[in-house]
Amino acid sequence: MSIDPLQLVFVFVLAGFVGFQLISRVPPVLHTPLMSATNAIHGIVFVAAIVAASSAPGPLTFGLALAATFLGAANVVGGFVVTDRMLEMFHTGPAAGGQDHRG
Template sequence: MNVGILIESLTVFVLAILLGFEVISKVPATLHTPLMSGTNSIHGIVLVGAIGLAATADGPLAAGLAFVAMAFAGANVVGGYVVTDRMLQMFKRRPTAPTADAGQAQKAPR
């Protein structure tokens, strides 16, 4: 392992954790479930790693592991974002008619 890369990565890691604390501690309790679900989709970024793995896999063992990793990460990303969006579209300030186009249709100040 290259010492330069190690230090760089550790720096990024620590700063990202602090940034995470800063950004997320302001999220209100109402949104805790969508927040969890949203961060859930973000950890689907492991898909990027899985693609790298799948691209270099040779032999049945590596191919098998890569395939499972791809499927897991794929489910994580797609499912996570879709379900978070589904949840968030339900949060409304005021009830709207069930048929009305959710959210945006509210009286916008002009």
Template sequence: MTGLLTDVTMFVLAVLVGFEVISKVPATLHTPLMSGANSIHGIILLGVVVVAGSARTPLEYALVAVAAAFATANVVGGYLVTDRMLEMFRTREGR
């Protein structure tokens, strides 16, 4: 029971600290920070590979597949958002 209470306490504190930090980010920095944060999901993909090596049951395989799909979507999305954001600063030919 103590372990569960500790885990719930850490989760609630993480949510509160995360909300406080994110709410202080100005709108002009939101997109660059979020695209960078999404690309960090590449680390989660490495974790998925490690966990996939020890998966034995169909439920574990399903959870690995879901984690891999979400992490991949975040990595790709982070890079696409960054590329689109940087496209705004490139000069166009013919102007």
């Protein structure tokens, strides 16, 4: 729980740099799944919400953290499910005759 803030800045800068390098190479055909996958990744705040909820000192703070837990959980799970559903649809070669899509 006690990392030097400057080290955290270091982590932030490096991660941002890696992000720019990686993501500028994602082709336009995958931009929607990219966005929904990263959307799911930022749902990691869900874990922070759980930590906050389990150490909340009072009912108000507990309520806030619980609300965050709910939103974060829906964000993470919904994001990964939606991305997986989309990526499942991408296929190559001759069109397979419309068998494998679901509503």
